[in-house]
Amino acid sequence: MTSIAQGAPPSNLFQRSVRGAQIITLTTVASAVAQLASQVILMRIMSPEDFGAAAYILVIIGTFKLFTTLQPARIIIQRPGNVERIADSAFAVELTLSGVAFAAAVFLAGPIMRGTHEWFFERELQVAAAGLLVGPFMLPKVLMEKRLDFLRSSMVTFAEVIVAIGFQIVLALCGLRLWALIAGTLAGQMGSALLAWTLAPYRPSARFDRKVIREIALFGLPLVASGALAYFYWSVDGVIVKLVLGTTALGFYSKAFRLPHYGFRIQTALSTMVYPAFASIREREHLCRAYGYAIRYSSYLLLLPVAMVIACGTEIVIALFGPKWLPIVVPFKIFMVLVSIRGTFNHWVDLYISRGRTRMVTLLSGVNAICIVSLGYLGVRVAGITGMASAVALTICSTILVAIVIINREYPVRFWSLLRPAAVSAGVTAMVGWLCRPLFPPLALGLALDLVFMAVVYAAGLFLMDQSNVLMLVRAAWERFGSR
Numbered sequence: 131m132t133s134i135a136q137g138a139p140p141s142n143l144f145q146r147s148v149r150g151a152q153i154i155t156l157t158t159v160a161s162a163v164a165q166l167a168s169q170v171i172l173m174r175i176m177s178p179e180d181f182g183a184a185a186y187i188l189v190i191i192g193t194f195k196l197f198t199t200l201q202p203a204r205i206i207i208q209r210p211g212n213v214e215r216i217a218d219s220a221f222a223v224e225l226t227l228s229g230v231a232f233a234a235a236v237f238l239a240g241p242i243m244r245g246t247h248e249w250f251f252e253r254e255l256q257v258a259a260a261g262l263l264v265g266p267f268m269l270p271k272v273l274m275e276k277r278l279d280f281l282r283s284s285m286v287t288f289a290e291v292i293v294a295i296g297f298q299i300v301l302a303l304c305g306l307r308l309w310a311l312i313a314g315t316l317a318g319q320m321g322s323a324l325l326a327w328t329l330a331p332y333r334p335s336a337r338f339d340r341k342v343i344r345e346i347a348l349f350g351l352p353l354v355a356s357g358a359l360a361y362f363y364w365s366v367d368g369v370i371v372k373l374v375l376g377t378t379a380l381g382f383y384s385k386a387f388r389l390p391h392y393g394f395r396i397q398t399a400l401s402t403m404v405y406p407a408f409a410s411i412r413e414r415e416h417l418c419r420a421y422g423y424a425i426r427y428s429s430y431l432l433l434l435p436v437a438m439v440i441a442c443g444t445e446i447v448i449a450l451f452g453p454k455w456l457p458i459v460v461p462f463k464i465f466m467v468l469v470s471i472r473g474t475f476n477h478w479v480d481l482y483i484s485r486g487r488t489r490m491v492t493l494l495s496g497v498n499a500i501c502i503v504s505l506g507y508l509g510v511r512v513a514g515i516t517g518m519a520s521a522v523a524l525t526i527c528s529t530i531l532v533a534i535v536i537i538n539r540e541y542p543v544r545f546w547s548l549l550r551p552a553a554v555s556a557g558v559t560a561m562v563g564w565l566c567r568p569l570f571p572p573l574a575l576g577l578a579l580d581l582v583f584m585a586v587v588y589a590a591g592l593f594l595m596d597q598s599n600v601l602m603l604v605r606a607a608w609e610r611f612g613s614r
Contacts, residue, residue, distance in 0.1 A: 177381070181384055559584045
């Protein structure tokens, strides 16, 4: 078993990062396509009420999960050299916290469900709570990312998606509906943890070291606080929708939110590459350059789906999911725009945390939580799920703007020069796609042709406006895959 110290970033960090970005992008796109395909099947089989009940159960489980971690991943990646002692202590702490959270969730499932008049979902909540025990066994994935071993790390992530999809579809076809969503999610979590443990460069042992645990806590508690606030403001909207409009409305809202966020997983996956790269850079000039590359690359990936959804959102919903899901069209478009903005600019979080500065992340998370509760309640009363989606988008975009203005004083980048190729290409693509809709045959085939045409227009626009960077990425991809 190799030492984690051997995973220190190599001298050719930029080339490794570009290759890592390509691996992560390919596996993330494959995961997103697989998940979207599974949603096409599941959303035609199941009702919005089924998805609403599953979303509510997973919100409760997520709340318990907040108490299972001290966020050791960031400090493991940030600290140079051998971090085996940190991994061992983190594993011991998380194993203990996860066991306590699981027992609490099982014991409190009845009172929670009866208190919210959903007593008939008690057993499903207790089964879903088993996922709380999986978290500590995912620590080896963090060690892979520290070593910049993004191939194995991506395999673990992809395994979770494929296992979950397989279980969900099979169980749904058997008529189990809500159980399909709960059991499939749990199976995916367990499958990915097993693979992570199998491929691990180092398997942590449960060892309590007070000094190390204190170090983890001092670094991680601000991240725990900001994570709790972030989870609150990303979950309270669904709770408000359920309490005001009911479980069926929550089903519509959860799908309008989740479908675009399959695209945001590109940013989340890229973060697994970007954060170790940022943490390894010491020169301010080089860090600004890496930050700019992350923004540019993210915009390339995320603005094409926005153009497609803006131009053809209604047709996409009808063709893929059926007319019963038409209520999600407008919030679906709102969240798609939000995902592109978050995914493009959210690298400021990785940049700040890589410098060991976590307080601003916590502060902005608190502002988001307060604004979403107040604006969201007003929005859902006035305009239903569209009002809630608008409140969430307005709040998140406002705090992102504040963050990038502040951080740009210390780590300046020229945003418009970075974003112009993708932004202009996406605008032209959306306009062309919308104008060309009548030229294509009826819905399914016509939509497919229109989307392919839009992708070609977007790629051509990027090439014409940013030829040097596009060619650099193509050459790097060819070196990685084409030479084999």
